[in-house]
Amino acid sequence: MAAIRMVILGRQGSGKGTQSLRLADRYGCVHVSTGDVLRAAVAEGTDLGRQAQEVMDAGGLVGDDIMNGIVGERLAKDDIVHQGVLLDGFPRTPEQATALEHILGELGQELTVAVNLDVPVAEVTQRMMARGRSDDTEDAIARRLGLYEELTAPLLEWFAQRDLLVTVDGLGEESEVFARLEEAIDARMS
Ligand code: AMP
Numbered sequence: 001m002a003a004i005r006m007v008i009l010g011r012q013g014s015g016k017g018t019q020s021l022r023l024a025d026r027y028g029c030v031h032v033s034t035g036d037v038l039r040a041a042v043a044e045g046t047d048l049g050r051q052a053q054e055v056m057d058a059g060g061l062v063g064d065d066i067m068n069g070i071v072g073e074r075l076a077k078d079d080i081v082h083q084g085v086l087l088d089g090f091p092r093t094p095e096q097a098t099a100l101e102h103i104l105g106e107l108g109q110e111l112t113v114a115v116n117l118d119v120p121v122a123e124v125t126q127r128m129m130a131r132g133r134s135d136d137t138e139d140a141i142a143r144r145l146g147l148y149e150e151l152t153a154p155l156l157e158w159f160a161q162r163d164l165l166v167t168v169d170g171l172g173e174e175s176e177v178f179a180r181l182e183e184a185i186d187a188r189m190s
Contacts, residue, residue, distance in 0.1 A: 003084030010117035013124035
């Protein structure tokens with residue numbers, strides 16, 4: 001089976017993180033969460049971490065140059081070249097998507113699929129309120145979801161134009177949603 005290279009998109013609270021871990025396991029690819037990479041850099045106090053922390057705390061986006069650099073370096077590593085990758089949290093803008101296309105092109109690779117795990121705003125808001133984290137006030141949730149909508153709608157369109165986008169219904173039991181994801185991805189691989 002050829003190594004898979006996929007992107008997963010979804011609102012905060014859509015179950016994207018959980019499903020990503022299962023998908024990476026199922027397809028034998030490396031899970032790269034750019035949020036995790038940045039949080040690790042912050043924890044380690046590296047230059048990158050210091051630059052990223054303020055932006056992240058404010059709920060903004062780290063600059064494209066930094067993000068494209070991180071992903072470019074990671075995708076060129078042997079494990080990903082051989083096993084493939086599930087990108088979670090990147091790209092977040094059409095500019096990052098164009099950079100990803102370029103990075104993969106340089107490596108002689110192509111994206112297999114971009115999966116949009118779709119859970120309506122009302123449902124993710126309810127889920128986030130229920131988990132009761134300190135940064136999950138109604139205002140903060142609305143702000144993050146607003147930013148997602150603003151940036152991601154054009155991104156969905158970007159993938160759709162390249163015939164790479166598959167939307168999967170993210171409502172229901174975790175394993176039920178996983179089965180839908182698997183079916184959608186397998187259909188793209190065959
Ligand atoms: P996440 O865990 O994906 O929600 O990411 C947490 C935070 O890291 C985001 O709110 C952004 O500040 C930053 N971040 C993660 N991925 C990216 C990206 N592709 N572009 C810009 N900022 C990012």
